Amino acid sequence: MSLEATVKYHFPKTASFAGMPPATASDSLSGTDYMAAMGMTQSRAPLGYAAFMGKVGVSENDAARAVTLLTEYALSTCDKVAALRKLRSDIKPAVMQTLATYAYMDYCRSAASVKPCDCCQAKGFIEADVFTMKSPLSGGYARNVKETVRVLCKQCGGKGVVSTACRDCNGRGRAVMKAETEKQGVPVMGDCKRCGGRGFERIPSTEAHNAACEITDVISIDTWKKSCKPFYDQLIGKLEIEESWANSALNKVTS
Structure with a gap:
């Protein structure tokens, strides 16, 4: 049983909580068995299980838990990077939480995801200058008048988000x-x-750097590219590794 197969149990169409109809096999797992298997997987691979459940939209609490666990991992390993080791102890947790949050958002991205439209700043409309011919009320010649109006954003079609x-x-x-x-x-x-x-665009690492710069200004862009970005990429890889481990643990429990 894989992690993908557990998603249907969180959005059931019927009251039955079982992997297959009971009549198809006498040795099939029951609903209680599946719940126990998911509980054991959650205890053995908490980060990978929570990350996956948050990614597929099962629970916002799992997404928040995944960020918390990844932040703890980042705090335990960030001292290997000189630029992060030199951060003050009062701001280091905030920086690690920011990096963990962006790493998790990048991990959750897919071809079906959307992002705010840069053209209209996620508003759906942009301001444009238009010229119209208007005649004065007192008579005389018509003239072009420049006006600023709101028009539909062509890039997102007014949705405010793009794929x-x-x-x-x-x-x-x-x-x-x-x-x-x-x-x-x-x-x-x-x-x-x-x-x-x-199949999709990743979140630019510079966005994580800009968010970290709102907390501290000691991480320059050169330092980020040289040493901090590899650490940030490591956090994304950690989530993928933990998901794979959770998937293997679930297969082992249900085999």
Whole structure:
């Protein structure tokens, strides 16, 4: 049993809480068995289990717990980075929580995610200058009058958000390789170079840096790129590793 298979038990369509109809197999797990298996997985791999459940939208509490556990991990390992080790003890927890929050948001991203529209600042409308011909009330010649009006944002269509799906592969992660296609004369598919095969855009690490700079100004952009960004990427990787471990633990319990 995988983590993906547990999602349906949190959004049941019927009152039955079982993996399959009881009549199909005499040795099938019961609803109590599944609940016990998920509880054991949660105790063995708390970070991975909470991260996954928060990512798929099962529980906001799990998402908050995942950020808390990742913050604790960041605090226990950040002293390996000189720039983070030098942070004052009163601001270090806040910086680690910020990095953990952005790492978790990046971990939760997919081709189906959305992000605020940069063009209209998530408002759905932008201000534009238009010229109209108007005649004065007292008579005379009409003239062009410049006015500032609100118009629908073309980038998001007035929604205020845009998709994070890669524009080159449309979220599929695979795209036509032009060089190989021209060489072989037939369409050749490969991992999208723009998104690296993920199918979506990651959150720019500079956003995490900007958020950290609101807490402290001792981390320059050069320091961030040289030493802090690898640590930030490590936090994202930690979530992926913990999810894999939780998935393996659940498979072992239910096998």
